[in-house]
Amino acid sequence: MSGEAGLELHDVRGPSALGGGWRRFTELLLLLSVTEFKRTYFGTVLGYFWSLLRPLLLFAVLLFVFTKIFRLGSGVPHYPVLLLFNVVLFGFFSESTQAAVQSVVSQESVVRKTQFPRMVIPLSVVLTAFFNLGMNLIVVLVFILAFGVSPTWTWLLFPLIVATLFVYATAVSLLLSSLYVRFRDTAIIWTVMATALFYATPVLYPIERVPSTYLDLILLNPLTPLFIQARHWVIDPSAPTAVSASGGWTHLLAPIALFAVICALGGWYFNHEAPRIAEEL
Amino acid sequence: MSTERGKRSNGVRDAPVVIEAREVEKAFRIPVHRIDSFKERVVHPFAQPDYRTLEALKKVSFDVHRGEFFGIVGRNGSGKSTLLKILASIYRADAGSIRMAGRPAPFIELGVGFNVELSARENVTLNGVMMGLSQREARGRLDSVLDFAELEEFVDLKLKNYSSGMLVRLAFSVMIQAEADILLIDEVLAVGDAAFKQKCRDVFREMRDSDRTVVLVTHDMNAVQSFCHRAMLLDNGELRQIGDPEETGRQYLRMNFAKRRISIGEDKEIALVPDILARLSEAWLEDARGERIDNVEVGEPIRLRARIEARDDLESPTFRINFTNADGVQVFGLDHEMAGEILESGQQASVSATVENQLMPGRYTVVCWVAVTRNEEETAHQTLKLLEFVVFGVEGGPGLVKVPGDVGVEIEKSPAPEGTR
Numbered sequence: 216m217s218g219e220a221g222l223e224l225h226d227v228r229g230p231s232a233l234g235g236g237w238r239r240f241t242e243l244l245l246l247l248s249v250t251e252f253k254r255t256y257f258g259t260v261l262g263y264f265w266s267l268l269r270p271l272l273l274f275a276v277l278l279f280v281f282t283k284i285f286r287l288g289s290g291v292p293h294y295p296v297l298l299l300f301n302v303v304l305f306g307f308f309s310e311s312t313q314a315a316v317q318s319v320v321s322q323e324s325v326v327r328k329t330q331f332p333r334m335v336i337p338l339s340v341v342l343t344a345f346f347n348l349g350m351n352l353i354v355v356l357v358f359i360l361a362f363g364v365s366p367t368w369t370w371l372l373f374p375l376i377v378a379t380l381f382v383y384a385t386a387v388s389l390l391l392s393s394l395y396v397r398f399r400d401t402a403i404i405w406t407v408m409a410t411a412l413f414y415a416t417p418v419l420y421p422i423e424r425v426p427s428t429y430l431d432l433i434l435l436n437p438l439t440p441l442f443i444q445a446r447h448w449v450i451d452p453s454a455p456t457a458v459s460a461s462g463g464w465t466h467l468l469a470p471i472a473l474f475a476v477i478c479a480l481g482g483w484y485f486n487h488e489a490p491r492i493a494e495e496l
Numbered sequence: 497m498s499t500e501r502g503k504r505s506n507g508v509r510d511a512p513v514v515i516e517a518r519e520v521e522k523a524f525r526i527p528v529h530r531i532d533s534f535k536e537r538v539v540h541p542f543a544q545p546d547y548r549t550l551e552a553l554k555k556v557s558f559d560v561h562r563g564e565f566f567g568i569v570g571r572n573g574s575g576k577s578t579l580l581k582i583l584a585s586i587y588r589a590d591a592g593s594i595r596m597a598g599r600p601a602p603f604i605e606l607g608v609g610f611n612v613e614l615s616a617r618e619n620v621t622l623n624g625v626m627m628g629l630s631q632r633e634a635r636g637r638l639d640s641v642l643d644f645a646e647l648e649e650f651v652d653l654k655l656k657n658y659s660s661g662m663l664v665r666l667a668f669s670v671m672i673q674a675e676a677d678i679l680l681i682d683e684v685l686a687v688g689d690a691a692f693k694q695k696c697r698d699v700f701r702e703m704r705d706s707d708r709t710v711v712l713v714t715h716d717m718n719a720v721q722s723f724c725h726r727a728m729l730l731d732n733g734e735l736r737q738i739g740d741p742e743e744t745g746r747q748y749l750r751m752n753f754a755k756r757r758i759s760i761g762e763d764k765e766i767a768l769v770p771d772i773l774a775r776l777s778e779a780w781l782e783d784a785r786g787e788r789i790d791n792v793e794v795g796e797p798i799r800l801r802a803r804i805e806a807r808d809d810l811e812s813p814t815f816r817i818n819f820t821n822a823d824g825v826q827v828f829g830l831d832h833e834m835a836g837e838i839l840e841s842g843q844q845a846s847v848s849a850t851v852e853n854q855l856m857p858g859r860y861t862v863v864c865w866v867a868v869t870r871n872e873e874e875t876a877h878q879t880l881k882l883l884e885f886v887v888f889g890v891e892g893g894p895g896l897v898k899v900p901g902d903v904g905v906e907i908e909k910s911p912a913p914e915g916t917r
Contacts (some may be wrong), residue, residue: 223597224516224597226593227582227583229588229589230587239625242625242630254613254614324609325626328605329626329627330600330602398534399533494524494587
């Protein structure tokens, strides 16, 4: 065509999950999630307290029920801290995925009227929830130290858990948000499923209390080994590891496989749907 | 504001191609009965959703050159907005190829992605990044955006506290300050008040004369005639005409306008058909010494001059100058019929009108309505906007015009007769 820079013709391929290059993708992602995060935390005076209030209230209720009524916590070292820790971790997963379900549809005007890498939208929701998790973990740390849990070197491994949880939440969010474009009852179904998952993950109960008949079932949930391992590394080194709780490596193959399948499915399906999202809305 | 560089369409055509579309096709599947929940999927596991296929674009090919102001016209549902969305990577074409040089910025609607909970500062950055700038570039243009929108004082005000007028100004300013290589604009002129539309026109005129490439989707033929270097006409997804904007406009008008019948006299009707007949070369106001002026003082005669170029052979054309006030009320009109004369295509007509000024102070718009009788049943017509001006002065009063005359009121001397009580 012409020798001038920037004048070479390039193909216009239409919308996609990542379109526009990595730089644009990360810029948009960070800007959207930081803006949303700032809005919740600095938009109102009570912003931070409100976002803390939810896990703390839930924690207080659960603590009362399971230490005073069911006495599930008796004999479990640092049960109150463990409960808070688990509630905050699971809170990240359920909040991010539930917010992500409708995210693409609710950003309809942007999706239909700008050239926009579609994947940014659910990802920014997960990232905002991730920032929230960071803020909540600061409070959890205060509680952990206040309840006399002594720091160990294995705390350094905790980011691995968080990273894996983040990947999983992202994959589930991608899958749900693109399914929601086609099937509007995805949101209702997921609300119920998220509640079911709450009980299918060792959040309230320690894994060693699970009858061995149901252990493999609970272990199918990819979140389960993560929560077991997090407890072992952060709260109570005497608690079983994911491997020992499940009874050997082989028992972990199922959740690992499921994890991989969901990640692949989420990424693939979103990518597959992305070019047509604007038309389906 | 408009410069002589406007007439360089030949230069533009030699410029390199920046948008190359080849046999672009797009069809939408419109579900007759939509299965949009898992529940329905489960209840009717084998139901195949019924689709009606709507072919929005059928093998459309065209080129746009650098620096060109390119119009896409067609009636609603002709596929013009779909084409723009494909160019903007919002939709994906089913077949064909599109190649583009440089970065496009789509403006399908004003203020896309504005978040009312955020301040203007944050929104301008956000919108800039959405349109493809880096964060630093987006922040860098904040000042020029606010300057153009005249909203510097409100930079930290949340958009929810903006008036709708301020919002439109900000959104429009964001659009024209976009430093994109190719602007893709859809019907922006359709929103906003008269002053805003005027601003749009000024900006479009500047864009036409600048090096920017603009693709404008519209069904305003006046915009096509005054801004576009070239235009194309889409009808039912097919390309009907591409090239000269006036020819495109003419075909659009002929194709789309049902003939409007008006009765003249007894049992006689003629059809009024919109057409492209002429183009405004320039229009201005003069004072008594022949100097050009922008506005007229109350009571001073209005001396209007215009040069109009015929774009078709006009036989016995009628020119009517209409004055409209700021409320859109037509105050008066003056006719001139060039009976028996022929104005050939390309010839200039010089129009001059001197009007005794009885207008109240205010803003007025002057348009020139050109009409040609084609045959006994059909009259072609076009409205050209000439100019806007202000009648200034302190004199106010009721009504639209000041008509000379006296009103007298006096008390009657003799008492009223008893019986009338």
